[in-house]
Amino acid sequence: MPNASARPKHSRRTRRRRREDPARNELVSSSLESAQQCLFNQDYGTAFVHYLLVLNLAPVFKDFARESFRFTLFKWAEELDSVGRIQDLFSCYEQALELFPADEVILNSMGEHLFRMGFRDEAAGHFHKALKLRPDYPEARENFYRVANWLVERWHFLMLNDRGRNQKYQQAIQKAVQSGCNTVLDIGTGTGILGMCAKKAGAAEVYACELSKTMYELACEVVTANGMEGSIKILHMKSLEMEVPKDIPHRVSLVVTETVDAGLFGEGIIESLVHAWHHLLLPPQRGENEFSEQSATGRVIPAGATVFGMAVECVEIRRHHRLCVSEVGGLSMAATGELRSPVSCSSEPDDSMEPYTTERLSRLPGGYKPLTEAFKALNIDFNNLQELEGLSSREVQQICLPIIQEGELDALAVWFQLHLDEESSLSTGPQEDTCWEQAIYPFSLVALGFVLQPGDKLIIEISCRDAYLRLCSVAVLREGHEIRLDRHPDAQSSGNASKNPNPEAELCNALACLQTGQNQTKDFCMLECSEMALLNNLDYHQSFCSALGKLVSRLKVKCQKQEQRPDLTDPASSTNCTDPLYVLDVSEGFSLLSLIAASQGNVKAYSSVEKDKQQEVLKRIARSNNISEQHLEFWLNHMEDEQGMLKRPSQEKLWSAIILDCVETCGLIRQKLMEKASLARCLLEEGGHIFPERIVVHGMLVESDILLLESAVQGQEPTLGFNIAPFINQFTVPVHVFLDFSTLECRHLSEPVELFVLDLMDANTNYTNREVKVQATSAGRITAVPFWYHIYLDQEISVSTLSQNSHWKQAAAVLQQPLEVRVGDWVHLAVRLHKSTISISAHVDSSPVQMMQ
Template identity: 30%
Template sequence: MLNDRSRNEAFRDAVAAAVARGHRKVLDIGAGTGLLSLFALSAGADKVYSCEVSPTSSEMARAIFEENGFGAEARIINKLSTELVIPGDLDERVSLVITETFDSGLFGEHVLKSLAHAWDCLLEQQPQGAQPEVIPGKAEVFACLIESEWIRLGRRVSDHLVKDTLKLQECDLVSEESDEDPYTTERLSRIKHGYRCPSEPLNLISVNFNDRRDVQRLVDGVEWTEEVCCSQSGTLDAVCLWFRLEVGDTWLDTGPATETCWEQAIYPGPGVKVDAGDEVQLHMVCKGHLSISYATKQPSGLTQSPAQTIRLPSDTVRTLNGQLRSSAMLAKEILSSGLSQTCNVLDLSQVPVLGLMLVREAASRRLTWMPNQDSKAFVSAFVKAHKLGGSVSTATELDTLCKEEGGKYDVLIIDSFEFSGLLRHGVLEDVALLRKSCLTPTAIIVPCTIMVRAMLVESQTLEEQSRLVSNDRTLGYAVADSINVFEVRTQQDVNLSSLPHRQLTDVFTLFEINLSDVGLDLPVISAVRAVPVTQSGRASGFCYWFDAECQGGHVISSYSKEGTTSQAAVLLRDPHSVQPGTCLKVVGSCTDSTIDICLDSVKATEAEH
């Protein structure tokens, strides 16, 4: 948020104009770092109350006020605005409320409830000067039908994979639904595989935050329907929602075509085909937040319900879509190597697909897995469908498993990396413990080797996600030193295929980990690499991913065109320019499952010719 200079300028100008109109007493709801409060103080407001529920943010705001010369004027209240009392927290009612507590779905951070309470209890009712006012003044909400393969992959496991690969008939594997969280968020301009809009944008609803009746109406609840005509054929994967905010004389637009601090709200759809001319009925309910449901009016939107529907977390659905094909190929490779018909398999994956496939081919094999809520329903359905009840057992704790006598396993299957792109926490320690306690000497470990690939990139986007890049973004107010104490150097959920970046070096292998050699006396894994610079630019940091090598040279990568796993990045503490013809000394390490990458203190030496 703080890096969005356009947003900051709009609020600064709007607040300054409001103070100039006579608003001398101001309440900042959800103050965060206190930047909007600083705008009001700088404009000459007499009293500015900064309400922030987070103790950490409240203390940070206090430090920022001090650093900017407003320490004596700081009135920071560590409460929800709906808990404020007068007199006590505030000396009197205020004439101006400013807030920027808007999530991607506009209303998701309870802003309607906060503003309704402010109109009733905190804003002046009989003003002597300027009429009570809220900034932002208005909002308009828009929606559009979208087609997105990425969203679809997290919504439903494809029929082809369910029937042909898993061999589950009359079964649907779909994502869970939540009334509490009716939408997810995506930045559509960077979504993997891109997106299409089968319909034109629709203005769903408008709200005037300066009309207390309008605000209260949406708190009490309204519902309505809209008919959306498809302008082209496609798949109805979701409804995308965004909004425009009236901030003084500026309208801030959070739509898919804009680059702001907001993503778009995504309401997952049924994933059905629609044709040009088809009508989709959207049913909206706004009661504090906005929920959307669907109904198609054409036969092309109708599907036959399966005999069994299994609901799984969206990440699990996406994992199955991404891994089932490669798991089937790997199972075939392992089976062709002469795997014993009576071997014991230990599958510690989040979704034990490979272990289940190995046992399915020979029920005399035994599979042990560790149940989790994400995949329990799926495993139960698979075991029942293939009559594997006597072949599959569970273990609740790794320590207990290692202490059991006689439990020797011939195959160990693990997840080496997370869906987010990070190395799975504790994976090396787990392998070391299992090798010592309950694996046979010749046990197959899948994967057998983990290779960490990396490249140096220039990416303003990654820098902005990591820290406040400069006080210029906050219009000269000194904020960076305080907020950057919480700088996040390691970024997860990076989508390299759509991340705005420039590649400054070739891809290189940072280091590799042979899991067959991992022991209990785990050393710090480290490596130093000489990496030539291939393009000039600003070195922001290193993007990295994993290539997990399995039997027969089969590689499972966390960075592939078809894959559903994200990548990760490590940002440099001191970004700087690099030039071709130089060779960087790159230091990589892995400690407690955390990968760090940095440049040696000698940042660049002349490349050898």
């Protein structure tokens, strides 16, 4: 029998109690008291240091001090932000998260700072962590949805839902691997799908790289879930930074990539492939053709591309890139000078301008008119290093295109055919059902009214001087005369005078139509595309002009009555009607509303326009419209505090009107709108007004498959046999923004209905929840509720974000699961407002479905 008295070898010993340290306890106690005193004195920086000391020395106080610590952190961070101490700000947050790594409020707040400073990738990570810790945290959810729209763009879902595209890529990769390319690098892996295709096809080694931290982490999750964690090495870095053998052990025989944008080269595919051929890929087989299947060679999928283009007339493109009106809100626009959008189709590289923007031509409101046949602009072979390296130094190519129908030249539209190998290709053409949009090269130097006619020939220049594809319309040939479009008329008319001393009247008229402007230098003012579209919106500005005029007239009449009959018992009630009315415009970006207010007479208007060149434009317009400089003031240049926008103009005077910017261009209510409205109401004089006074949200039940395809990976079947949907669908955003409802592919299942009302003038009439009943007028599946706004400036005057000329887009709340309805069914919508976020749940009888804005 064993010796019962013997001590077991692994017996648990009694843990000794930690000795109390009186000096430590005294330090903790005094520091905690100091922290609270500093907090009371609003000395947030010192309070933060004391709290750090206390919580590091005595973690037992974490629960007790959490709320005070958070408050101190946020206040101190605001101070650091206001003085530009960004590194210190993030250092404080890092120290806070060391103490409270699972605090969703601190994570969300740090994410907000990151997002404001442009670090969207990092911000998304913090919002995502906050939501995992607390799924019902509305602030983190709203922030995550906003940033997810930037990080995981809707084309990711369209691409994964595009079976034809996926199968073509899979077949090309399988064919290459089976022909001997058994070491593979996937550049810009995204979800990891192309790398997994290579591994499934039998590749011995697969590597992948991804620059986006969000997509890198997503790819790692996807690869692990598909049992390939040890088979595919994913690197969080640019391919340009990769080296052999530091990052991968040796050169690979196949590079697969889809780092192409609508303009083909915009994501840097040329630079990455040149680097890959020099440092990461086996050399190509000499003497073989571009699609060589020799196992000892390196090759690229896609193998190459062909770029196509055509000239188009399109009013929607025009109004976003050119000033199309001569008068706005009663103001002459003759003195604006040269206004440009940030997109300039020019053969000369310009760091301040983008060479192209993107649009889906098939969805543009009002459509487009082809002015030329489609032409071939460029061929590129991705398996030819010499051709890739020589792309930027290619001579400028000039082609001459016959005009096929009459119209104004607004842009060149560009698309391409991507050759995966010798058998398979993908097209991004305007008639194709594809996840790509088309590249748009808008043209702004041709004046309005200059019409191209059949018989004319358009001269186009094509270049790739900085590895961007650049197309530019430089001239029109008409009856033997050349009308230059790439230079100012003064220069060209002097040059042409000797050649054509007596040009035909038609040519003279064409030249006269071209943009002149008093200043022929390169000095110009840049407006965002949405700002240009707003400037071209006559109805919007006329509505404001009318509403402001009514308010000014009413206040002047009121002032005159008070001046005639002052309250003798109250000397302060006497008024002086010679004093100006004060109007504040807090619109985002470039706005004419302050100038329209100043034009009403005896009004001093304050503009929130901050950019120097934009202020100069407003001053020029003011002078040309006989508005005194004393009636217009720019006062936000030196404001450090966002709330400072709504401070009084003086101690004695309150605002007669405050103009708030309520709706973002993308179609969402602006964040913190109701808080700003609450503050604005306190700063109005008696009888003063907030513009707009009320916003009514309207919506409609629709069935739209395209919204489903753009919102999440659909169906139960794995994508090419891989389990991807659960991971990418974490980034599903239940609201689609920048939507053109007029061209959305959908079936209307109801009439429009009022969903919600926001009253900016009377807080007592607002609510946070509303039940709305909508009757189905057609049978089908409700997949979404598109919504838009009627913005009431006063009781009678309103503007709609659904207007054809609106600079606003619409948005749509998308159902996670479609809801079947029959004609006559009543659909119950429960609408709830939390800050600026509207959430909607829908049900027919007892079938609830969740949606959210």
